[in-house]
Amino acid sequence: MIGPTIPKDEDERLNTLESYKILDTLEQDDFDFITKMLASICGTKVALISLVDKDRQWFLSHHGLDARQTPRELAFCAHAINEPEKILSVEDARKDERFHDNPLVTGDPHVIFYAGVPLVSEDGQAIGTLCAIDDQPKKLNHEQKDNLKSLGRQVMNLLELRRERYKTVEKSRQFENYFENNLDLLLIADNRGTCININKQWNILLDYNDEDLVGKKVFDFLHPDDREKTRLAVSKLNKLQKIRNLNVRFRNKEGEYRTLEWQANPDNNLIYISAKDITESIKEKQLIQTLTERNNAIMSSLNKNTLVSFTDVEGTIIYANSIFCETSGYKEEELIGQSHKLINSGYHPKDFWVKMWKTIAAGEVWREEVCNRKKDGSLYWVDTVIHPIKNRSGKIYQYIAIRYLITERKQAVRQLSLSEETFRGSFEFAGIGMALVGLKGEWLRVNEKVLDIVGYEREELLKITFQDITHPDDLEIDLKHLEGLVEGKIDHYQIEKRYFHKTGRLVYVILSVSMVRDMDGNLSHFVSQIVDISAAKRAEMALHELASKNQAILDASTEVAIIGTDAFGRIHTFNKGAQNLLGYTADDVSGETSPNFIKNKEEILSNNSFFEESLQSDLSMFEILKTIAEEGTNEAQELTFQHKNGEDFQVYANITPIINDDEFKGLLLVAANLSQIKKTEEELKLVLNLTKRQNERLKNFAYIVSHNLRSHSGNLSTLLKILIKEFPSIEHHKVTDLISKSSINLEETIAHLSEVAMLNANELKQLDPIHLGHALDNAISTVQFKANEENIKIINEVPKNLTIFGVAAYLDSILLNFLTNAIKYSSKERDSYIKIYTSYKRNFLVLHIEDNGVGIDMKRHGSKLFGMYKTFHEHEDARGIGLFITKNQIEAIGGHVEVSSELNKGTTFHIYLKYEEN
Numbered sequence: 001m002i003g004p005t006i007p008k009d010e011d012e013r014l015n016t017l018e019s020y021k022i023l024d025t026l027e028q029d030d031f032d033f034i035t036k037m038l039a040s041i042c043g044t045k046v047a048l049i050s051l052v053d054k055d056r057q058w059f060l061s062h063h064g065l066d067a068r069q070t071p072r073e074l075a076f077c078a079h080a081i082n083e084p085e086k087i088l089s090v091e092d093a094r095k096d097e098r099f100h101d102n103p104l105v106t107g108d109p110h111v112i113f114y115a116g117v118p119l120v121s122e123d124g125q126a127i128g129t130l131c132a133i134d135d136q137p138k139k140l141n142h143e144q145k146d147n148l149k150s151l152g153r154q155v156m157n158l159l160e161l162r163r164e165r166y167k168t169v170e171k172s173r174q175f176e177n178y179f180e181n182n183l184d185l186l187l188i189a190d191n192r193g194t195c196i197n198i199n200k201q202w203n204i205l206l207d208y209n210d211e212d213l214v215g216k217k218v219f220d221f222l223h224p225d226d227r228e229k230t231r232l233a234v235s236k237l238n239k240l241q242k243i244r245n246l247n248v249r250f251r252n253k254e255g256e257y258r259t260l261e262w263q264a265n266p267d268n269n270l271i272y273i274s275a276k277d278i279t280e281s282i283k284e285k286q287l288i289q290t291l292t293e294r295n296n297a298i299m300s301s302l303n304k305n306t307l308v309s310f311t312d313v314e315g316t317i318i319y320a321n322s323i324f325c326e327t328s329g330y331k332e333e334e335l336i337g338q339s340h341k342l343i344n345s346g347y348h349p350k351d352f353w354v355k356m357w358k359t360i361a362a363g364e365v366w367r368e369e370v371c372n373r374k375k376d377g378s379l380y381w382v383d384t385v386i387h388p389i390k391n392r393s394g395k396i397y398q399y400i401a402i403r404y405l406i407t408e409r410k411q412a413v414r415q416l417s418l419s420e421e422t423f424r425g426s427f428e429f430a431g432i433g434m435a436l437v438g439l440k441g442e443w444l445r446v447n448e449k450v451l452d453i454v455g456y457e458r459e460e461l462l463k464i465t466f467q468d469i470t471h472p473d474d475l476e477i478d479l480k481h482l483e484g485l486v487e488g489k490i491d492h493y494q495i496e497k498r499y500f501h502k503t504g505r506l507v508y509v510i511l512s513v514s515m516v517r518d519m520d521g522n523l524s525h526f527v528s529q530i531v532d533i534s535a536a537k538r539a540e541m542a543l544h545e546l547a548s549k550n551q552a553i554l555d556a557s558t559e560v561a562i563i564g565t566d567a568f569g570r571i572h573t574f575n576k577g578a579q580n581l582l583g584y585t586a587d588d589v590s591g592e593t594s595p596n597f598i599k600n601k602e603e604i605l606s607n608n609s610f611f612e613e614s615l616q617s618d619l620s621m622f623e624i625l626k627t628i629a630e631e632g633t634n635e636a637q638e639l640t641f642q643h644k645n646g647e648d649f650q651v652y653a654n655i656t657p658i659i660n661d662d663e664f665k666g667l668l669l670v671a672a673n674l675s676q677i678k679k680t681e682e683e684l685k686l687v688l689n690l691t692k693r694q695n696e697r698l699k700n701f702a703y704i705v706s707h708n709l710r711s712h713s714g715n716l717s718t719l720l721k722i723l724i725k726e727f728p729s730i731e732h733h734k735v736t737d738l739i740s741k742s743s744i745n746l747e748e749t750i751a752h753l754s755e756v757a758m759l760n761a762n763e764l765k766q767l768d769p770i771h772l773g774h775a776l777d778n779a780i781s782t783v784q785f786k787a788n789e790e791n792i793k794i795i796n797e798v799p800k801n802l803t804i805f806g807v808a809a810y811l812d813s814i815l816l817n818f819l820t821n822a823i824k825y826s827s828k829e830r831d832s833y834i835k836i837y838t839s840y841k842r843n844f845l846v847l848h849i850e851d852n853g854v855g856i857d858m859k860r861h862g863s864k865l866f867g868m869y870k871t872f873h874e875h876e877d878a879r880g881i882g883l884f885i886t887k888n889q890i891e892a893i894g895g896h897v898e899v900s901s902e903l904n905k906g907t908t909f910h911i912y913l914k915y916e917e918n
Contacts, residue, residue: 002098004078009125013081014054016125020163023051023058030158034130034151035063041147042132042140046109049155050077050116051128065109065133074104080116081126087145088129090114092137110135115145117152122160130155185260185275193218193234196270205277207253218273223249223257237266247278307382307403313396315339327405329375340401345379347371347520356386360399363388367488369406369521381410433509433530439486441465444525453509453532455502466528471498471506478511485515486523496533508537561651563669564658569622572666581651581673583644597641598625622667629657629667638674650674717743741781767805767893767914772847773798775808776836779815786823790832794819797837804845805914806893817886818909822851827904844895845915852906856899865899 007013017023031049039047046064050057057075059068072078079098080088093099093112104111115138116131130152132140140148179186179199185206186199195213202208219227226248233243243264249257259282260275307327310319320335328335328343335342348371359366370384382403389398427434433450435443442465451458454469467475474497481493492514499507512529561581564573574586582597598621619627628637639653653671657664720743724731780794787794804811819834826832835850856865866887890897894914901907 001101003073004075005082007082007126013125013127016121016123017051017053017127020127020159021166022060022159022162023053025060027061031061031155032063034155034158035061038130038132038148038151039063041151042115042138042144044113044132044134044138046133048077048131048133049119049128050075050131051119052078052081052126057128060128067109070104074102076104076111076114077116077129077131080129080131081118084118084120084124084126087115087117087148089140089145091139109133112136113138115140115148117148119152119156119159121156182274185277187213187218187273187275189218189271189273191237191266191269191271193271205252206250206258212253221251223251225249234264234271237264237271242266250275307401307405309335309340309401311340311399311401313398315399318398324403327374327380328372343372343374345371345373347379360386360388361396363390363394363396369410369517370403379407380405381407433528433532435528435530437466437513437526437528439523439525441467450530453507453530454499460502469500471500474498482513482526485513485526491515506534507532508534559672561669561671563671564666565622565669566666567664569620569626569667573668578671581643581671582641588644597643598639625655625667625669626657626664629655630664639671641671738781738785741778767807769803770806770808770811772802772804772811772845772913773800775811776815779812779819782816783819783823786820787834790823790826792823792826792832792834795833795835797835798847799838802838802845803915806895807889810889810893814886814889814911817882818849818911821882822849822853822907825853825907826851827853827906829904841912844912847911847913848908849911850906850908855903855905855907856901857903858899858901866897 035047035049039045044064046062048062048065049060051060052072052075054072056069056072057077059065062068076088076090076093076099090096090099091113093102093105093114099105099111099114102111111133113134113136114131116129118126119128119130120126130148132148179197182199183201185201187195187202188197189195195216195218198208198210198213202213213221219230222230230246230248233246237243243262246262246264247259248262250260251257258277258279261278262273262275264271264273266272305323306321307324308319308321309317309324311317317335317338317340320332322332325332325335330342352368356366356368365385365387367383367385370382371379372382373379383406384401384403386399386401388396389400391397427445428447430447430449433453434447435450436445438444443461446458446461451461454461467479470478474495477495478497481490481495484490485493492512494510494512497509497511499509501507510531510533514527516524516527518524558576558580561578562573562575563571563578565571571589571592574584574589579585584597637653637655639651640648641651642648651671651674653669656668656670658666658668720736720739724736730736776796776798780796784794822834830852833852835848837848837850839846839848858865866883887897890911890913895912897912898910899907900910
């Protein structure tokens, strides 16, 4: 065998083959038609469209051959592609040195004859062949060769069409991807301004979906003041000009207008529009202008009463306002170019200034009270705030220092320290909890009220921190506020939080915290004020829970009307049941003083004899209802209500007064529709009469069937005995044995049926013990012959010693019904089985009868599975009565039945039965 030569331009050839995107695709009729036609024209058994890949030849179509590919080194087609302009014809491969020992020649499929025309692409690459193959020597005539070439060209036409279609689809996909994922708002409209398509940015930025915009006029969404200039711009599009940077306002889904910068291009009666939302950009410009004006105003205000200076990043003063100069005693020219060391008093340690520089260099605001020295040597105190000033890239290029004179305040602090004794007395005997807390949260000092609130002895509490007794869910917010206090962002805070009492219960408090600094301005400790609100909090939670429960009751009562009034008859409660009953909404009647849905005042007066006849005509409806409630009869009244639509109907109503502290607060009216109740009573009577007549008919039917079947059963048993006596050889035959068992089972069934015929409904409460294994063996033997005919395996895994309670006839009927159904609806597509096993669940023995039959569509039929005359398969024997009877028999002996099923997988019935331990 001589292997095929690899073409010199193999890489280009493989790239061309790949561009058709055809390798390993599914079979296609167009190509199969060509190979079928070629086989017919050439009179060969096999015709192939073979594509020569790197290591294989793959068959796009393979008429007469099961394989879809072969190795390239064995492929005749791999030889053919080396001469793209010729047909490779091999009349007898056994005589050709290139192929005589090729496994495809010596073995299946015995390629003796081969004729293949190369499939050549537009760029001249041979990607495969169209070939005819046979296991007998052949020779093509001139006409057959011409047809082979023509069909080869047709294959390439189809491949070229496929490639062009793929390119078109790919371009369309790329356009769709660009359209959908573009961050701009993209919209395509026709030349009348009707929206045809939008991308998802319309939903992201303006909350519009396709149905909101597609088919709508774009102009309808523009701000009225912007429509005219938009029309002028669009008129240019008719002259094939483009719209550039047109700013108009567009309404979003919420009805707000967003400013969009539009670009538009016309093309083939369509307008392609892209837009950017520049609302925020415009707002930013406006904000910058506002901030500039505001900063100017701030600086003007600061210059009136505040010391202000600017420095560069090195701390060199580049600006000092007049108050700074006046306070420090230095002229402006003396300060400019100097650092603030010029006014350093030496009061603060070096670390104080190191921390300041570290803070502001990190871009954070620094605030401290600073002692400075004037030019004349005297000291003054300022509350100093230094802000870093950053450029657009976030780099600090200047600092601004704003100082407030606090010399007088510092002096007042010194005076305040003299009143410590006064504070001590107020601290100890305050009516609320007072505590001094250290910087790490330790209790430094507490008054008696704090000890009462948390339950600790003083020595115990001073050994722990406030973090130790704070509820974990409240600790983070407490520490966050404390951090803001330490950093100078706030000067005090107040929160509601929970402490753990020493006994473990929760204590709810309102905590107010402020901080204390020493004379040097350093943070000393915190002052905490603690107010115990546990009692109020628990009352609030109880009230909220009660309100939630009451609201839940009102919301849940959809069939019962609950209507509440205040002391003046104004309606304030009108639940869902009242809305359903009367047709009014709560808004319709809220605040109304006359319940106009109660029309028949005389009816109410006649039902309640305690009304004085002389006063009846003067009483309003609310006064009548109030009188009934205050009489305290607490009996339901039959009243006539009128629906909003004018329809009158009867209700049962109960009227109750709402009393608080012996004071009348209003009425509560509870009513239910009487019309439906009466209708239900009439229907129930009809059902009971019908049931009684049906029961009598069923009892007569049972007597007749029992008597007649007993006669036929006796005849069958006698005939079987005569038959065995006449033909002794059949006595031990398998069929005879089955007939005998069936006869015995029939006699037992008739006996059971006779018992059932004597039972009344009440007598079913007395159930008999039944050996489940024996009953199951009888049922299986009855259906075994039919199961064998259908090749169904019956697997009985039920223990032999189980006893259940029921009626034997019912149990026989139940088992036979489920077994025959499993046989009747077995699947013909697989080996069928019926598996019977037990389990225990909720004080029941559960008998499971499982099969792998055709199954039931539970979504479609689950709710009506056990209904009378309901069938779920088109089986000739299906009557729709078996499952109905079986379900009633199971429930009659105190059990119930459940089912799980899936189409084409099988069904399992779960039969819940009373058993001896229940």
